[in-house]
Amino acid sequence: MLRELTSEQRRQLIDTQQVYESWLSADEEHQRRFTGSMRWVERNGAEYLLRKVGQTENSLGPRSEETEKSFSAFSEGRERNRDLLAGLSDRLNGLAKVNVAMGLGRVPVIAARILRRCAETNLLGKQLLVVGTNALFAYEASAGVQIASGLTATGDIDLLLDSRRRISFVTGEKITQSGLIGVLRKVDRSFKPLQPRAFRATNRDGYLVDLIRPQTRNVLKDNAPTSITPLADDLDGAPMDGLQWLINAPKTEAIAIDERGYPVRIPTVDPRVFALHKAWLARRPDRSAVKATRDREQAEVAAAIAHNYLKLPLDGDYLKAFPAPLREAAIRTLLPVKSPGLSEDSAIEPDW
Template structure:
């Protein structure tokens, strides 16, 4: 683990604050989507508010005939939208300058392809609401909050794992652009070369970057669960993997991380204590590839050490971990205790 230096710590704080301002400005301008115009009907001007709903259909609503009140409404809308646009452009420019500073200080961590995928999921409302980041990319969230860099041997990756929450009824999510495109369609917005492989839970781009959609085993086994985010043809179907129910039941862990260009992004992973316990359990499975077992163990040890030394408020004996099987919990306990021993 490498702690941040004073300059890096200062600019990490600046990045978080400026990213928060950017997101607020973006949310404000999003509130002004559509238009407000006068439309003549039978010799009378009516004020129409036009916007697009979630399924992408254009909706129009009459706010009434031209009057002092509707004139005021339109004027306030036009002024508010222009102010929101100016604030957004200013916040965007500040964030781009911050990105240059972050690159100069070596703060960029999240691989660019992974960062673009995560931003796309966030933009359409899936991040933390049906999908969370697990696997190696989750470590970028943990180190961002802890204020240090994990060793490259445990963070280097050319793939991303997305945990599909099988408990959620995603009908309210899988609509509009998501229903039409599916997860594979969202990936193609990031990189047009993404294609689903023969393994229908996986997509790959021309550079060999992999995206896996995973979910826990159904319990009971005969329980029907939705495997895809949408009914779009050729969409990814989540593969069931033993042990993921612990990650599914874990609390979310949110962080602002920084990608290779120095630009911030929101990451929503799972509780790092559960991550470490699960990784250790995976490393102990006889069927696991020996090379991957060694990496799993190294990641479990690294995250346990990070939590114990930098995030001590996340106690390993906390009530949030009661969802772990007793054997898994007890096997992981020495990882956290060893991190606190001198030397």
């Protein structure tokens, strides 16, 4: 199920990740310091420095040594930032071609573009986490391995809504007018909800985006936000049993490579929790046989990556923190495969 990257592939992956991290840092500086414009205007016989961001323009004061320094710092800094971004972009374009040639492209292009758009609005890694099959791309990128394509093939992406986190002012400004469905339409204009306030959107190619959220114990007292915005055609998160474990789990992220060779950041949950959750899903009586088999195999590969490559413990001490259903799933689904000599009556300390 797992194939280790060659030394050349590892070097190429690390180079791409480092360049992308530099690009992200430069882009963050651009968004924070250099968006909008500055200009001098004459009013009542004096010159004033104006700063415009979006539709709002404010005066920074009359021309003075201080405002001239502000104007120079903004203009020169923005030019340096643009040069840096342009150079890093060219570097990523070159790396992308090599990444494809070396077989490093993994994440479906449509999924990668959706995640980058979500990142632009500051939703990714905060209100939204990647769960389901696409999380495996983060785990394999962290470990320097590749998972058998049958376990990573998918025609959808699951986005887990963490409604406990408030949307920041900056994020709110970017998302209020269009919602999550607007973000998707920036990737592909054909995206639309299957019905008003549905949890699922699809495009003309049949690619699916699901917005899901934890199901509360008492649905009558469920007052948590169910969507990013209240817009009539935005997605409304579907409540699902078992997702509370993922919401509360430790988080991780990695920079993976999409099928065109470009990097993409994937924030998700700890691979051990992913493995436990998939093992639990595989044992649910209402799970179809086909899905249960895939769940079990994905659980096994995530556990193997966590233990063998990331050196993360999944022993009795770790499992104590989880509810009985997850501990039982670990014993009955993962344990026999990884440690067949350990009986069910033994202490829950598998040699992962």
